[in-house]
Amino acid sequence: MARVVFLHPDLGIGGAERLVIDAAVALKTRGCSVQIWTAHYDPTHCFSETHDPDLPVVCVGDWLPTSLFGYLHALCAYLRMIYVALYLVFLSGLEYDVIFCDQVSACIPVLRLSRHRKKVLFYCHFPDQLLTQRKSTLKKLYRAPIDWLEERTTGMADMILVNSQFTAGIFRETFHSLSRVQTDVLYPSLNMHTFDQSSTETRGLEGLLPEETTCMFLSLNRYERKKNLGLALEALAILMCNLPPGQRAGIHLVIAGGYDDRVTENVQHYTELKDLAEQLHLGDCVTFLRSPSDSLKVALLQGSTAVLYTPSREHFGIVPVEAMYCCCPVIAVNSGGPLESVADGETGFLCEPTAEAFSKAMERFVKEPHLRRDMGEAGRRRVQDKFSVQAFSDQLYGYIVILSQ
Structure with missing residues:
Protein backbone atom coordinates (compact mmCIF):
# COMPACT_ATOMS: atom_id res chain seq x y z
CA MET A 1 0.00 0.00 0.00
CA ALA A 2 1.58 3.26 -1.17
CA ARG A 3 1.69 6.15 1.29
CA VAL A 4 1.06 9.44 -0.50
CA VAL A 5 1.26 12.99 0.84
CA PHE A 6 -0.25 15.88 -1.12
CA LEU A 7 1.30 19.34 -0.73
CA HIS A 8 -0.91 22.23 -1.83
CA PRO A 9 -0.58 25.95 -0.97
CA ASP A 10 -4.18 26.89 -0.18
CA LEU A 11 -6.98 24.34 0.05
CA GLY A 12 -9.75 26.69 -1.01
CA ILE A 13 -12.24 26.41 -3.87
CA GLY A 14 -10.88 26.32 -7.40
CA GLY A 15 -9.89 24.08 -10.28
CA ALA A 16 -6.47 23.23 -8.83
CA GLU A 17 -7.99 22.39 -5.45
CA ARG A 18 -10.66 20.28 -7.14
CA LEU A 19 -7.98 18.24 -8.88
CA VAL A 20 -5.99 17.70 -5.68
CA ILE A 21 -9.09 16.52 -3.81
CA ASP A 22 -10.13 14.22 -6.66
CA ALA A 23 -6.61 12.78 -6.87
CA ALA A 24 -6.50 12.15 -3.13
CA VAL A 25 -9.93 10.49 -3.14
CA ALA A 26 -9.01 8.39 -6.19
CA LEU A 27 -5.86 7.06 -4.54
CA LYS A 28 -7.67 6.44 -1.25
CA THR A 29 -10.24 4.28 -3.03
CA ARG A 30 -7.36 2.31 -4.55
CA GLY A 31 -6.07 1.45 -1.09
CA CYS A 32 -3.38 4.10 -0.72
CA SER A 33 -2.76 5.90 2.56
CA VAL A 34 -3.37 9.58 1.83
CA GLN A 35 -2.86 12.90 3.64
CA ILE A 36 -3.16 16.47 2.40
CA TRP A 37 -0.76 19.09 3.74
CA THR A 38 -1.41 22.77 3.15
CA ALA A 39 -0.51 26.23 4.39
CA HIS A 40 -4.17 27.30 4.63
CA TYR A 41 -7.36 25.37 5.27
CA ASP A 42 -10.72 26.87 6.19
CA PRO A 43 -13.37 24.15 6.71
CA THR A 44 -16.07 26.67 5.79
CA HIS A 45 -14.41 27.55 2.47
CA CYS A 46 -13.40 24.25 0.89
CA PHE A 47 -14.75 21.23 -0.95
CA SER A 48 -16.95 18.92 1.10
CA GLU A 49 -14.65 15.89 0.73
CA THR A 50 -12.12 17.53 3.07
CA HIS A 51 -14.60 17.06 5.92
CA ASP A 52 -14.17 13.30 5.64
CA PRO A 53 -12.12 12.08 8.66
CA ASP A 54 -10.64 9.39 6.41
CA LEU A 55 -9.03 12.11 4.29
CA PRO A 56 -6.79 13.92 6.83
CA VAL A 57 -5.92 17.55 6.15
CA VAL A 58 -2.89 18.95 7.97
CA CYS A 59 -2.47 22.74 8.01
CA VAL A 60 0.85 24.28 9.07
CA GLY A 61 2.41 27.68 8.50
CA ASP A 62 -0.79 29.67 8.18
CA TRP A 63 0.74 32.23 10.53
CA LEU A 64 3.14 33.23 7.76
CA PRO A 65 1.96 36.23 5.70
CA THR A 66 0.40 35.77 2.26
CA SER A 67 1.74 39.16 1.18
CA LEU A 68 3.72 42.12 2.48
CA PHE A 69 1.66 45.32 2.38
CA GLY A 70 -0.31 43.88 -0.53
CA TYR A 71 2.80 42.94 -2.52
CA LEU A 72 5.21 40.01 -2.91
CA HIS A 73 2.45 37.39 -3.11
CA ALA A 74 4.61 34.93 -5.05
CA LEU A 75 7.53 35.20 -2.64
CA CYS A 76 5.25 34.66 0.34
CA ALA A 77 3.61 31.65 -1.33
CA TYR A 78 7.04 30.13 -1.93
CA LEU A 79 8.12 30.71 1.66
CA ARG A 80 4.89 29.25 3.06
CA MET A 81 5.26 26.07 1.01
CA ILE A 82 8.93 25.73 1.89
CA TYR A 83 7.91 25.91 5.54
CA VAL A 84 5.27 23.20 5.02
CA ALA A 85 7.89 21.00 3.37
CA LEU A 86 10.41 21.61 6.18
CA TYR A 87 7.79 20.74 8.77
CA LEU A 88 6.84 17.56 6.92
CA VAL A 89 10.43 16.37 6.47
CA PHE A 90 11.96 17.31 9.83
CA LEU A 91 9.17 17.69 12.41
CA SER A 92 6.22 15.50 11.47
CA GLY A 93 7.77 12.05 11.82
CA LEU A 94 5.39 10.93 9.08
CA GLU A 95 6.38 7.99 6.90
CA TYR A 96 5.47 8.25 3.22
CA ASP A 97 6.52 6.93 -0.19
CA VAL A 98 5.47 9.58 -2.70
CA ILE A 99 4.90 13.32 -2.52
CA PHE A 100 2.34 14.82 -4.90
CA CYS A 101 2.83 18.59 -5.11
CA ASP A 102 1.43 21.19 -7.45
CA GLN A 103 1.45 24.96 -8.12
CA VAL A 104 4.61 25.72 -6.08
CA SER A 105 7.72 23.73 -7.01
CA ALA A 106 10.06 25.62 -4.64
CA CYS A 107 9.38 23.04 -1.93
CA ILE A 108 10.88 20.17 -3.99
CA PRO A 109 14.54 20.81 -2.96
CA VAL A 110 13.46 20.64 0.69
CA LEU A 111 11.77 17.30 0.07
CA ARG A 112 15.12 16.08 -1.24
CA LEU A 113 16.60 16.64 2.22
CA SER A 114 14.70 13.67 3.60
CA ARG A 115 17.03 11.08 5.07
CA HIS A 116 15.40 8.39 2.97
CA ARG A 117 14.93 9.92 -0.47
CA LYS A 118 11.28 10.00 -1.48
CA LYS A 119 9.87 10.27 -4.98
CA VAL A 120 8.23 13.54 -5.98
CA LEU A 121 5.44 13.88 -8.53
CA PHE A 122 4.83 17.47 -9.66
CA TYR A 123 1.55 18.37 -11.34
CA CYS A 124 1.84 21.50 -13.48
CA HIS A 125 -1.49 23.26 -13.95
CA PHE A 126 0.34 26.07 -15.77
CA PRO A 127 3.74 27.77 -15.38
CA ASP A 128 3.36 30.20 -12.50
CA GLN A 129 5.47 32.84 -14.22
CA LEU A 130 2.84 33.18 -16.96
CA LEU A 131 0.07 33.99 -14.48
CA THR A 132 1.32 37.47 -13.64
CA GLN A 133 2.02 40.60 -15.64
CA ARG A 134 5.39 42.43 -15.67
CA LYS A 135 4.47 46.01 -16.50
CA SER A 136 7.30 47.67 -14.57
CA THR A 137 11.05 47.18 -14.45
CA LEU A 138 10.82 46.62 -10.70
CA LYS A 139 8.31 43.80 -11.21
CA LYS A 140 10.56 42.20 -13.82
CA LEU A 141 13.53 42.34 -11.46
CA TYR A 142 11.46 40.89 -8.63
CA ARG A 143 10.14 38.03 -10.75
CA ALA A 144 13.45 37.10 -12.44
CA PRO A 145 14.90 35.01 -9.56
CA ILE A 146 11.46 33.54 -8.78
CA ASP A 147 11.03 32.47 -12.41
CA TRP A 148 14.52 30.95 -12.44
CA LEU A 149 13.74 29.09 -9.21
CA GLU A 150 10.45 27.79 -10.60
CA GLU A 151 12.14 26.28 -13.65
CA ARG A 152 15.08 24.86 -11.74
CA THR A 153 13.02 23.27 -8.97
CA THR A 154 10.33 21.93 -11.33
CA GLY A 155 13.05 19.98 -13.11
CA MET A 156 14.00 18.30 -9.82
CA ALA A 157 10.76 16.29 -9.69
CA ASP A 158 10.92 12.58 -10.43
CA MET A 159 7.81 12.82 -12.61
CA ILE A 160 5.98 15.77 -14.15
CA LEU A 161 2.34 15.69 -15.19
CA VAL A 162 0.34 18.42 -16.95
CA ASN A 163 -3.39 18.92 -17.29
CA SER A 164 -3.69 19.19 -21.08
CA GLN A 165 -1.83 19.01 -24.36
CA PHE A 166 -2.06 22.80 -24.43
CA THR A 167 -0.22 23.08 -21.12
CA ALA A 168 2.36 20.53 -22.30
CA GLY A 169 3.18 22.81 -25.22
CA ILE A 170 3.36 25.91 -23.03
CA PHE A 171 5.56 24.00 -20.57
CA ARG A 172 8.13 23.27 -23.30
CA GLU A 173 8.02 26.84 -24.61
CA THR A 174 8.43 28.37 -21.15
CA PHE A 175 10.96 26.08 -19.47
CA HIS A 176 13.66 25.91 -22.13
CA SER A 177 16.02 23.82 -20.02
CA LEU A 178 13.25 21.24 -19.53
CA SER A 179 12.18 21.00 -23.17
CA ARG A 180 13.37 17.40 -23.36
CA VAL A 181 11.83 16.33 -20.06
CA GLN A 182 8.91 13.95 -20.49
CA THR A 183 5.57 15.40 -19.41
CA ASP A 184 2.55 13.12 -19.42
CA VAL A 185 -0.97 14.51 -19.72
CA LEU A 186 -3.36 13.62 -16.91
CA TYR A 187 -6.69 15.25 -17.64
CA PRO A 188 -8.62 16.34 -14.54
CA SER A 189 -11.57 14.08 -13.86
CA LEU A 190 -15.05 14.78 -12.70
CA ASN A 191 -16.43 13.47 -9.43
CA MET A 192 -19.58 12.21 -11.09
CA HIS A 193 -21.02 10.91 -7.82
CA THR A 194 -21.42 14.48 -6.57
CA PHE A 195 -23.31 15.47 -9.69
CA ASP A 196 -25.43 12.34 -9.75
Whole structure:
Protein backbone atom coordinates (compact mmCIF):
# COMPACT_ATOMS: atom_id res chain seq x y z
CA MET A 1 0.00 0.00 0.00
CA ALA A 2 1.58 3.26 -1.17
CA ARG A 3 1.69 6.15 1.29
CA VAL A 4 1.06 9.44 -0.50
CA VAL A 5 1.26 12.99 0.84
CA PHE A 6 -0.25 15.88 -1.12
CA LEU A 7 1.30 19.34 -0.73
CA HIS A 8 -0.91 22.23 -1.83
CA PRO A 9 -0.58 25.95 -0.97
CA ASP A 10 -4.18 26.89 -0.18
CA LEU A 11 -6.98 24.34 0.05
CA GLY A 12 -9.75 26.69 -1.01
CA ILE A 13 -12.24 26.41 -3.87
CA GLY A 14 -10.88 26.32 -7.40
CA GLY A 15 -9.89 24.08 -10.28
CA ALA A 16 -6.47 23.23 -8.83
CA GLU A 17 -7.99 22.39 -5.45
CA ARG A 18 -10.66 20.28 -7.14
CA LEU A 19 -7.98 18.24 -8.88
CA VAL A 20 -5.99 17.70 -5.68
CA ILE A 21 -9.09 16.52 -3.81
CA ASP A 22 -10.13 14.22 -6.66
CA ALA A 23 -6.61 12.78 -6.87
CA ALA A 24 -6.50 12.15 -3.13
CA VAL A 25 -9.93 10.49 -3.14
CA ALA A 26 -9.01 8.39 -6.19
CA LEU A 27 -5.86 7.06 -4.54
CA LYS A 28 -7.67 6.44 -1.25
CA THR A 29 -10.24 4.28 -3.03
CA ARG A 30 -7.36 2.31 -4.55
CA GLY A 31 -6.07 1.45 -1.09
CA CYS A 32 -3.38 4.10 -0.72
CA SER A 33 -2.76 5.90 2.56
CA VAL A 34 -3.37 9.58 1.83
CA GLN A 35 -2.86 12.90 3.64
CA ILE A 36 -3.16 16.47 2.40
CA TRP A 37 -0.76 19.09 3.74
CA THR A 38 -1.41 22.77 3.15
CA ALA A 39 -0.51 26.23 4.39
CA HIS A 40 -4.17 27.30 4.63
CA TYR A 41 -7.36 25.37 5.27
CA ASP A 42 -10.72 26.87 6.19
CA PRO A 43 -13.37 24.15 6.71
CA THR A 44 -16.07 26.67 5.79
CA HIS A 45 -14.41 27.55 2.47
CA CYS A 46 -13.40 24.25 0.89
CA PHE A 47 -14.75 21.23 -0.95
CA SER A 48 -16.95 18.92 1.10
CA GLU A 49 -14.65 15.89 0.73
CA THR A 50 -12.12 17.53 3.07
CA HIS A 51 -14.60 17.06 5.92
CA ASP A 52 -14.17 13.30 5.64
CA PRO A 53 -12.12 12.08 8.66
CA ASP A 54 -10.64 9.39 6.41
CA LEU A 55 -9.03 12.11 4.29
CA PRO A 56 -6.79 13.92 6.83
CA VAL A 57 -5.92 17.55 6.15
CA VAL A 58 -2.89 18.95 7.97
CA CYS A 59 -2.47 22.74 8.01
CA VAL A 60 0.85 24.28 9.07
CA GLY A 61 2.41 27.68 8.50
CA ASP A 62 -0.79 29.67 8.18
CA TRP A 63 0.74 32.23 10.53
CA LEU A 64 3.14 33.23 7.76
CA PRO A 65 1.96 36.23 5.70
CA THR A 66 0.40 35.77 2.26
CA SER A 67 1.74 39.16 1.18
CA LEU A 68 3.72 42.12 2.48
CA PHE A 69 1.66 45.32 2.38
CA GLY A 70 -0.31 43.88 -0.53
CA TYR A 71 2.80 42.94 -2.52
CA LEU A 72 5.21 40.01 -2.91
CA HIS A 73 2.45 37.39 -3.11
CA ALA A 74 4.61 34.93 -5.05
CA LEU A 75 7.53 35.20 -2.64
CA CYS A 76 5.25 34.66 0.34
CA ALA A 77 3.61 31.65 -1.33
CA TYR A 78 7.04 30.13 -1.93
CA LEU A 79 8.12 30.71 1.66
CA ARG A 80 4.89 29.25 3.06
CA MET A 81 5.26 26.07 1.01
CA ILE A 82 8.93 25.73 1.89
CA TYR A 83 7.91 25.91 5.54
CA VAL A 84 5.27 23.20 5.02
CA ALA A 85 7.89 21.00 3.37
CA LEU A 86 10.41 21.61 6.18
CA TYR A 87 7.79 20.74 8.77
CA LEU A 88 6.84 17.56 6.92
CA VAL A 89 10.43 16.37 6.47
CA PHE A 90 11.96 17.31 9.83
CA LEU A 91 9.17 17.69 12.41
CA SER A 92 6.22 15.50 11.47
CA GLY A 93 7.77 12.05 11.82
CA LEU A 94 5.39 10.93 9.08
CA GLU A 95 6.38 7.99 6.90
CA TYR A 96 5.47 8.25 3.22
CA ASP A 97 6.52 6.93 -0.19
CA VAL A 98 5.47 9.58 -2.70
CA ILE A 99 4.90 13.32 -2.52
CA PHE A 100 2.34 14.82 -4.90
CA CYS A 101 2.83 18.59 -5.11
CA ASP A 102 1.43 21.19 -7.45
CA GLN A 103 1.45 24.96 -8.12
CA VAL A 104 4.61 25.72 -6.08
CA SER A 105 7.72 23.73 -7.01
CA ALA A 106 10.06 25.62 -4.64
CA CYS A 107 9.38 23.04 -1.93
CA ILE A 108 10.88 20.17 -3.99
CA PRO A 109 14.54 20.81 -2.96
CA VAL A 110 13.46 20.64 0.69
CA LEU A 111 11.77 17.30 0.07
CA ARG A 112 15.12 16.08 -1.24
CA LEU A 113 16.60 16.64 2.22
CA SER A 114 14.70 13.67 3.60
CA ARG A 115 17.03 11.08 5.07
CA HIS A 116 15.40 8.39 2.97
CA ARG A 117 14.93 9.92 -0.47
CA LYS A 118 11.28 10.00 -1.48
CA LYS A 119 9.87 10.27 -4.98
CA VAL A 120 8.23 13.54 -5.98
CA LEU A 121 5.44 13.88 -8.53
CA PHE A 122 4.83 17.47 -9.66
CA TYR A 123 1.55 18.37 -11.34
CA CYS A 124 1.84 21.50 -13.48
CA HIS A 125 -1.49 23.26 -13.95
CA PHE A 126 0.34 26.07 -15.77
CA PRO A 127 3.74 27.77 -15.38
CA ASP A 128 3.36 30.20 -12.50
CA GLN A 129 5.47 32.84 -14.22
CA LEU A 130 2.84 33.18 -16.96
CA LEU A 131 0.07 33.99 -14.48
CA THR A 132 1.32 37.47 -13.64
CA GLN A 133 2.02 40.60 -15.64
CA ARG A 134 5.39 42.43 -15.67
CA LYS A 135 4.47 46.01 -16.50
CA SER A 136 7.30 47.67 -14.57
CA THR A 137 11.05 47.18 -14.45
CA LEU A 138 10.82 46.62 -10.70
CA LYS A 139 8.31 43.80 -11.21
CA LYS A 140 10.56 42.20 -13.82
CA LEU A 141 13.53 42.34 -11.46
CA TYR A 142 11.46 40.89 -8.63
CA ARG A 143 10.14 38.03 -10.75
CA ALA A 144 13.45 37.10 -12.44
CA PRO A 145 14.90 35.01 -9.56
CA ILE A 146 11.46 33.54 -8.78
CA ASP A 147 11.03 32.47 -12.41
CA TRP A 148 14.52 30.95 -12.44
CA LEU A 149 13.74 29.09 -9.21
CA GLU A 150 10.45 27.79 -10.60
CA GLU A 151 12.14 26.28 -13.65
CA ARG A 152 15.08 24.86 -11.74
CA THR A 153 13.02 23.27 -8.97
CA THR A 154 10.33 21.93 -11.33
CA GLY A 155 13.05 19.98 -13.11
CA MET A 156 14.00 18.30 -9.82
CA ALA A 157 10.76 16.29 -9.69
CA ASP A 158 10.92 12.58 -10.43
CA MET A 159 7.81 12.82 -12.61
CA ILE A 160 5.98 15.77 -14.15
CA LEU A 161 2.34 15.69 -15.19
CA VAL A 162 0.34 18.42 -16.95
CA ASN A 163 -3.39 18.92 -17.29
CA SER A 164 -3.69 19.19 -21.08
CA GLN A 165 -1.83 19.01 -24.36
CA PHE A 166 -2.06 22.80 -24.43
CA THR A 167 -0.22 23.08 -21.12
CA ALA A 168 2.36 20.53 -22.30
CA GLY A 169 3.18 22.81 -25.22
CA ILE A 170 3.36 25.91 -23.03
CA PHE A 171 5.56 24.00 -20.57
CA ARG A 172 8.13 23.27 -23.30
CA GLU A 173 8.02 26.84 -24.61
CA THR A 174 8.43 28.37 -21.15
CA PHE A 175 10.96 26.08 -19.47
CA HIS A 176 13.66 25.91 -22.13
CA SER A 177 16.02 23.82 -20.02
CA LEU A 178 13.25 21.24 -19.53
CA SER A 179 12.18 21.00 -23.17
CA ARG A 180 13.37 17.40 -23.36
CA VAL A 181 11.83 16.33 -20.06
CA GLN A 182 8.91 13.95 -20.49
CA THR A 183 5.57 15.40 -19.41
CA ASP A 184 2.55 13.12 -19.42
CA VAL A 185 -0.97 14.51 -19.72
CA LEU A 186 -3.36 13.62 -16.91
CA TYR A 187 -6.69 15.25 -17.64
CA PRO A 188 -8.62 16.34 -14.54
CA SER A 189 -11.57 14.08 -13.86
CA LEU A 190 -15.05 14.78 -12.70
CA ASN A 191 -16.43 13.47 -9.43
CA MET A 192 -19.58 12.21 -11.09
CA HIS A 193 -21.02 10.91 -7.82
CA THR A 194 -21.42 14.48 -6.57
CA PHE A 195 -23.31 15.47 -9.69
CA ASP A 196 -25.43 12.34 -9.75
CA GLN A 197 -26.80 13.04 -6.29
CA SER A 198 -30.07 14.93 -6.40
CA SER A 199 -29.46 18.52 -5.42
CA THR A 200 -31.03 19.53 -2.11
CA GLU A 201 -31.11 23.13 -3.30
CA THR A 202 -32.72 22.66 -6.70
CA ARG A 203 -36.08 23.96 -5.57
CA GLY A 204 -34.43 26.95 -3.91
CA LEU A 205 -32.98 27.92 -7.28
CA GLU A 206 -36.34 29.32 -8.30
CA GLY A 207 -36.13 31.99 -5.65
CA LEU A 208 -32.85 33.27 -7.05
CA LEU A 209 -34.30 34.13 -10.46
CA PRO A 210 -37.16 36.28 -11.71
CA GLU A 211 -40.34 34.25 -12.18
CA GLU A 212 -40.45 35.02 -15.91
CA THR A 213 -36.99 33.51 -16.55
CA THR A 214 -37.11 31.09 -19.49
CA CYS A 215 -33.46 31.10 -20.54
CA MET A 216 -30.65 31.21 -17.97
CA PHE A 217 -26.98 31.62 -18.87
CA LEU A 218 -24.36 30.84 -16.26
CA SER A 219 -20.82 32.10 -15.71
CA LEU A 220 -18.99 29.96 -13.16
CA ASN A 221 -15.50 31.15 -12.24
CA ARG A 222 -13.54 32.70 -9.41
CA TYR A 223 -13.88 36.47 -9.06
CA GLU A 224 -10.54 37.19 -10.72
CA ARG A 225 -9.86 39.66 -13.52
CA LYS A 226 -7.98 37.11 -15.62
CA LYS A 227 -11.23 35.11 -15.90
CA ASN A 228 -12.63 37.93 -18.07
CA LEU A 229 -16.08 37.76 -16.45
CA GLY A 230 -16.96 41.16 -17.86
CA LEU A 231 -17.19 39.50 -21.28
CA ALA A 232 -20.31 37.64 -20.15
CA LEU A 233 -21.98 40.90 -19.11
CA GLU A 234 -21.02 42.67 -22.35
CA ALA A 235 -22.30 39.74 -24.42
CA LEU A 236 -25.59 39.80 -22.54
CA ALA A 237 -25.98 43.53 -23.20
CA ILE A 238 -25.54 42.99 -26.96
CA LEU A 239 -27.92 40.03 -26.89
CA MET A 240 -30.60 42.13 -25.21
CA CYS A 241 -30.27 44.78 -27.90
CA ASN A 242 -30.63 42.18 -30.67
CA LEU A 243 -33.70 40.43 -29.25
CA PRO A 244 -37.30 41.63 -29.64
CA PRO A 245 -38.85 42.94 -26.38
CA GLY A 246 -40.97 39.83 -25.94
CA GLN A 247 -37.90 37.57 -25.67
CA ARG A 248 -35.75 39.83 -23.50
CA ALA A 249 -37.88 39.38 -20.38
CA GLY A 250 -37.07 35.71 -20.11
CA ILE A 251 -33.26 36.06 -20.35
CA HIS A 252 -31.18 35.98 -17.17
CA LEU A 253 -27.49 35.67 -16.39
CA VAL A 254 -26.07 34.22 -13.18
CA ILE A 255 -22.45 35.01 -12.36
CA ALA A 256 -21.29 32.65 -9.63
CA GLY A 257 -17.86 31.72 -8.39
CA GLY A 258 -15.27 31.38 -5.69
CA TYR A 259 -14.96 34.39 -3.43
CA ASP A 260 -12.62 34.87 -0.49
CA ASP A 261 -12.71 37.95 1.74
CA ARG A 262 -8.97 37.52 2.33
CA VAL A 263 -8.25 38.05 -1.37
CA THR A 264 -8.31 41.74 -2.26
CA GLU A 265 -8.85 41.04 -5.96
CA ASN A 266 -11.98 38.99 -5.22
CA VAL A 267 -13.48 41.85 -3.23
CA GLN A 268 -12.54 44.52 -5.78
CA HIS A 269 -13.58 42.57 -8.86
CA TYR A 270 -16.95 41.62 -7.41
CA THR A 271 -17.68 45.33 -6.99
CA GLU A 272 -16.32 46.12 -10.46
CA LEU A 273 -18.63 43.57 -12.08
CA LYS A 274 -21.69 44.85 -10.24
CA ASP A 275 -20.82 48.38 -11.34
CA LEU A 276 -20.39 47.19 -14.94
CA ALA A 277 -23.80 45.52 -14.85
CA GLU A 278 -25.36 48.80 -13.76
CA GLN A 279 -23.51 50.73 -16.46
CA LEU A 280 -24.84 48.30 -19.08
CA HIS A 281 -28.35 48.61 -17.61
CA LEU A 282 -28.46 44.92 -16.76
CA GLY A 283 -29.27 45.21 -13.09
CA ASP A 284 -32.60 43.35 -13.30
CA CYS A 285 -31.35 40.46 -15.44
CA VAL A 286 -28.11 39.53 -13.64
CA THR A 287 -27.66 37.71 -10.34
CA PHE A 288 -24.29 37.55 -8.57
CA LEU A 289 -23.48 34.65 -6.26
CA ARG A 290 -20.35 34.25 -4.13
CA SER A 291 -18.89 30.82 -3.32
CA PRO A 292 -22.04 28.77 -4.02
CA SER A 293 -22.23 25.40 -2.28
CA ASP A 294 -21.56 22.23 -4.26
CA SER A 295 -25.24 21.35 -4.38
CA LEU A 296 -26.27 24.84 -5.51
CA LYS A 297 -23.57 24.75 -8.20
CA VAL A 298 -24.99 21.49 -9.52
CA ALA A 299 -28.49 22.94 -9.50
CA LEU A 300 -27.27 25.97 -11.45
CA LEU A 301 -25.57 23.80 -14.05
CA GLN A 302 -28.59 21.55 -14.41
CA GLY A 303 -30.92 24.50 -14.81
CA SER A 304 -28.84 26.57 -17.24
CA THR A 305 -29.40 26.92 -20.96
CA ALA A 306 -25.64 27.25 -21.48
CA VAL A 307 -22.48 28.05 -19.55
CA LEU A 308 -20.41 31.04 -20.63
CA TYR A 309 -16.74 30.21 -20.13
CA THR A 310 -14.82 33.42 -20.74
CA PRO A 311 -11.10 32.97 -19.79
CA SER A 312 -8.61 33.04 -22.66
CA ARG A 313 -5.71 30.58 -22.84
CA GLU A 314 -7.08 28.73 -19.82
CA HIS A 315 -4.75 25.83 -19.12
CA PHE A 316 -7.61 23.34 -18.79
CA GLY A 317 -10.72 24.55 -17.00
CA ILE A 318 -12.91 22.03 -15.20
CA VAL A 319 -16.11 24.09 -15.52
CA PRO A 320 -16.82 23.09 -19.16
CA VAL A 321 -16.47 19.43 -18.17
CA GLU A 322 -18.80 19.90 -15.20
CA ALA A 323 -21.32 21.67 -17.42
CA MET A 324 -21.27 19.02 -20.11
CA TYR A 325 -21.79 16.25 -17.56
CA CYS A 326 -24.88 18.14 -16.38
CA CYS A 327 -26.15 18.13 -19.99
CA CYS A 328 -25.46 21.86 -20.23
CA PRO A 329 -23.84 23.16 -23.45
CA VAL A 330 -20.79 25.43 -23.22
CA ILE A 331 -19.93 28.67 -24.97
CA ALA A 332 -16.18 29.06 -24.47
CA VAL A 333 -13.23 31.05 -25.80
CA ASN A 334 -11.50 29.19 -28.63
CA SER A 335 -8.12 28.83 -26.93
CA GLY A 336 -6.44 26.74 -24.26
CA GLY A 337 -8.05 23.78 -22.55
CA PRO A 338 -11.58 24.19 -24.01
CA LEU A 339 -10.13 23.25 -27.39
CA GLU A 340 -9.65 19.77 -25.90
CA SER A 341 -12.74 19.54 -23.71
CA VAL A 342 -15.47 21.19 -25.82
CA ALA A 343 -16.40 19.79 -29.23
CA ASP A 344 -17.29 22.87 -31.30
CA GLY A 345 -20.75 22.64 -32.82
CA GLU A 346 -21.41 19.37 -30.99
CA THR A 347 -21.29 20.05 -27.24
CA GLY A 348 -21.24 23.85 -27.48
CA PHE A 349 -19.56 26.65 -29.35
CA LEU A 350 -15.95 27.87 -29.35
CA CYS A 351 -15.84 31.61 -30.01
CA GLU A 352 -13.47 34.49 -30.37
CA PRO A 353 -13.16 36.32 -27.01
CA THR A 354 -15.46 39.15 -28.08
CA ALA A 355 -18.86 40.17 -26.81
CA GLU A 356 -20.24 40.03 -30.36
CA ALA A 357 -19.14 36.43 -30.91
CA PHE A 358 -20.48 35.26 -27.54
CA SER A 359 -23.80 37.06 -28.03
CA LYS A 360 -24.33 35.37 -31.41
CA ALA A 361 -23.81 31.96 -29.83
CA MET A 362 -26.16 32.88 -26.97
CA GLU A 363 -28.78 34.04 -29.48
CA ARG A 364 -28.75 30.64 -31.14
CA PHE A 365 -29.76 28.98 -27.87
CA VAL A 366 -32.56 31.51 -27.43
CA LYS A 367 -33.94 31.00 -30.93
CA GLU A 368 -33.16 27.27 -31.27
CA PRO A 369 -34.24 25.67 -27.95
CA HIS A 370 -33.53 22.15 -29.22
CA LEU A 371 -29.78 22.93 -29.19
CA ARG A 372 -29.80 22.82 -25.41
CA ARG A 373 -31.09 19.25 -25.41
CA ASP A 374 -29.05 17.93 -28.34
CA MET A 375 -25.73 19.51 -27.31
CA GLY A 376 -26.37 18.70 -23.67
CA GLU A 377 -26.78 14.99 -24.36
CA ALA A 378 -23.68 14.97 -26.56
CA GLY A 379 -21.69 16.74 -23.85
CA ARG A 380 -22.60 14.19 -21.20
CA ARG A 381 -21.49 11.33 -23.47
CA ARG A 382 -18.20 13.12 -24.14
CA VAL A 383 -17.42 13.51 -20.44
CA GLN A 384 -18.26 9.89 -19.72
CA ASP A 385 -15.92 8.76 -22.49
CA LYS A 386 -13.02 11.17 -21.95
CA PHE A 387 -13.02 12.47 -18.37
CA SER A 388 -14.31 9.66 -16.18
CA VAL A 389 -13.08 9.14 -12.64
CA GLN A 390 -12.12 5.59 -13.54
CA ALA A 391 -9.78 6.68 -16.34
CA PHE A 392 -8.24 9.36 -14.11
CA SER A 393 -7.86 6.97 -11.18
CA ASP A 394 -6.30 4.18 -13.27
CA GLN A 395 -3.76 6.52 -14.85
CA LEU A 396 -2.79 8.28 -11.61
CA TYR A 397 -2.54 5.05 -9.64
CA GLY A 398 -0.25 3.66 -12.33
CA TYR A 399 2.12 6.59 -11.86
CA ILE A 400 2.10 6.16 -8.08
CA VAL A 401 2.93 2.46 -8.39
CA ILE A 402 5.89 3.27 -10.65
CA LEU A 403 7.22 5.91 -8.27
CA SER A 404 6.78 3.83 -5.13
CA GLN A 405 8.70 0.83 -6.47
